[in-house]
Amino acid sequence: MLSGDLYQQKNQVKIGILLILMAFSGAWFYYTNTLIVRLESHEEEEVRLYAESLEYALTSPVETDVNFFFDKVVKINTEIPVIYEYQGQYQSINLKLPENTQEIPAFLKQKSQEFQTTHPPIEIDGGFGKGYIYFSHSFLFTQLQYYPVIMLLGLLVFGYLAYLAFSASRRSEQNRVWVGLAKETAHQLGTPLSGLKGWVEYFKTDPDRYETEFVLEVEKDVERLETITARFSNIGSVPTLHPEPLAQHVEQFVDYLKRRVSSKIKWNVNNEIPAGKMIPVNRNLFEWVVENLCKNAVDAMEGVGELRIHLWEKAGQTYIDISDTGKGIPKSQWKQVFNPGFSTKKRGWGLGLTLAKRIIENYHRGRLYVKASEPGKGTTFRISLPS
Known part of the structure; x- marks a missing residue:
């Protein structure tokens, strides 16, 4: 039996793949974040070493030669942008400065303010007052x-x-x-x-x-088989559309179906399309769509209820609503019912609505969708075709 279980299994596979991707992404972000935290900590330690070296160089006795040591510390940092501010004067490393030297002080002052948004400044003793080290993230970070x-x-x-x-x-x-x-x-x-x-x-x-009368009914069924054979032939290629009195065909087809379904089904056809109105369709395939929708409605009502068909035109479109008083469809399944293999019946391949949607949308440039449905009250399928 092909049923909703097949579609449910496909959904479970999709959910499983999505969960695996989410787990992989989460692990990837966690690992990368760990690297970022470690790199940030390393960069901060590097800048603090620079600040301590600078403070030591500024406060050491004159006879103490610390320039070699300080130069080594400065050369270690080749990527972290650093600004040293002392008594309103600014110096920097690893920053691209303006070509105009007069703009450099204002530029460094602005940058030092920006750097404070990422790291608090490091205070150092400059010997004759306090100095401050401002730094930001490296390009690698x-x-x-x-x-x-x-x-x-x-x-x-x-x-x-x-x-x-x-x-x-x-x-x-x-x-x-x-x-x-x-x-x-x-x-x-x-x-x-x-x-x-x-x-x-x-x-x-x-x-x-x-x-x-018996022979005539058998003849009708044989003609019906011929129609079905023509449908299968047409489904394999792009069918030709011809102007047809659509409303008249629907009414005739409904009369045919009435004799072949439960007598406890009440049929109600409300046709508002003007008599003789011609609409381009492939008659064989379009009747197949109506047949599928009507038979699904009869099955949904379990042979007892009312089947309503409403035809009308609006804004260059022809609409056909096929409504039943059956068990209805949950809103979560309104789109699923058109998927191959989806069926709520014990017997069936779940291809009827799939083919119906294909015929309307691929061949007739129209739409077929669930207009409304409520469990326990019924369902309305809507067909819209360009007039």
Whole structure:
């Protein structure tokens, strides 16, 4: 049995993959954040070493030669931008300064204020007063901060493109399977159908033995089989659309269905389309859509209830609502019902609504969707076609 379980399993697989990706992303962010914290701590220690070395150099006795040691400390820092401010005078390392020397003091003052937003200044004793060391993150630190975000975005883009490619490949494969199945079904139906047509003609030649009404009904069913065979032939290729009196066809088809479903179904057809209005459709395939929707409605009502069909036009569109008083569809499944394999019935392949949507949207440039549904009260499917 093909049922909603198949779709549920697919959803579970998707959720599982999503959870794995989320776990991987979380682990990646945690690891990267650990590196960032360690790098930040290392950079701060490096700047504090620079501050202590500078303070020692400024406060050491004149005869003490600390320049060699201080130069070594300065050369260690090749990436962290640092500003030393003492009594309104500024010095810097690892900063690109303005070419105009007159702009440098104002530039360094502004930068020192910006640096305070990331790290508090380090206070040092300059010998004749307090000095301050301002510093910011290195370029390597900034890169490491944005790296996981860029990496994740890259993975998302790659995953999305892979999903599109996979979906296109899957749809193409499904189309080939459907076309092959449709062509083979039409071929297999052809032989017994020819035989049935021959028997109908034979029945007509002996009206005394076979009731005329019985023969006519059998003939209608044989014609129906011919229509079904034509449908399967058309589904395998792009069908031709012809202007047809759509409302009239729907009413005739409903009359045909009435005799072949439960007599406890009350039919209500409300046609507001002007008589003779022609709408471009493929009659065989469109009747297939109406048949699928009506039979699903009968199944949803379990053979007892009211089936309403409303036809009308508005703003260049033709609308057909098919409503039942059945068990309804939960809102979470309104889109799922059109997925291949989704079915709430014990028997069925779950392809009827899938093919119906394909016929309306791919071949007729229209729309087929669940307009409204409430569990225990019924469902309304809406077809919209360009007039």
